[in-house]
Amino acid sequence: MSPPDDDPDRSDGRSPGDDGRDDGHAPSDDGRDAGSEAAITPERDRLLLDAMLGGLASYLRICGYDAAYALDRGIEDDGALRTLAAEEGRRLLTRDRDLAARTPGAVRLTEPEVVDRLRELREAGVRLEPADRPSRCGACNGPVERIGPGDDRPGYAPDEGPLWRCLDCGQAFWKGSHWDDVAETLASL
Numbered sequence: 001m002s003p004p005d006d007d008p009d010r011s012d013g014r015s016p017g018d019d020g021r022d023d024g025h026a027p028s029d030d031g032r033d034a035g036s037e038a039a040i041t042p043e044r045d046r047l048l049l050d051a052m053l054g055g056l057a058s059y060l061r062i063c064g065y066d067a068a069y070a071l072d073r074g075i076e077d078d079g080a081l082r083t084l085a086a087e088e089g090r091r092l093l094t095r096d097r098d099l100a101a102r103t104p105g106a107v108r109l110t111e112p113e114v115v116d117r118l119r120e121l122r123e124a125g126v127r128l129e130p131a132d133r134p135s136r137c138g139a140c141n142g143p144v145e146r147i148g149p150g151d152d153r154p155g156y157a158p159d160e161g162p163l164w165r166c167l168d169c170g171q172a173f174w175k176g177s178h179w180d181d182v183a184e185t186l187a188s189l
């Protein structure tokens with residue numbers, strides 16, 4: 001059986017939220033351009049996207065964030081969003097000015113386009129770099145585990161290369177063209 005969400009990955013000893021850097025540097029204080037000022041990182045922050053911001057989910061998950069989407073969780077109204085954010089320790093990302101003002105730690109986004117919203121996030125201190133390997137399901141935000149060499153590979157997956165499987169919905173993932181597209185978009189911000 002698979003380990004729970006926050007157990008160390010048996011294959012390499014890293015936790016699923018780990019960004020994979022094993023060089024001993026502090027994650028946010030090693031002078032890298034994009035990371036040096038980041039106040040919000042996948043290691044420290046869990047996120048909650050309001051109903052308007054679902055388009056950001058796959059970007060944030062590829063960056064390693066535990067990024068829950070309100071509609072996936074069946075909630076839409078402000079009170080339920082604030083409750084979920086508080087209960088799960090999630091930082092709320094929202095387009096709603098009043099809701100942002102009333103929710104501690106919330107980040108308010110104003111732009112209509114995804115790329116511009118990503119730029120807003122970076123300006124707000126959110127570290128946006130593709131993770132070394134998938135840690136969150138792009139479809140449902142569940143934790144993922146590596147599919148071992150002896151395990152069955154689903155027919156829709158490539159025949160070779162590392163694969164991961166969502167522990168919640170079973171979807172398989174690999175670092176394919178979508179991953180590359182996201183990386184390219186993030187690099188262009």
Ligand SMILES: [Zn+2]
Pocket residue numbers: 137138139140141142166167168169170171
């Ligand atoms: Zn999933």
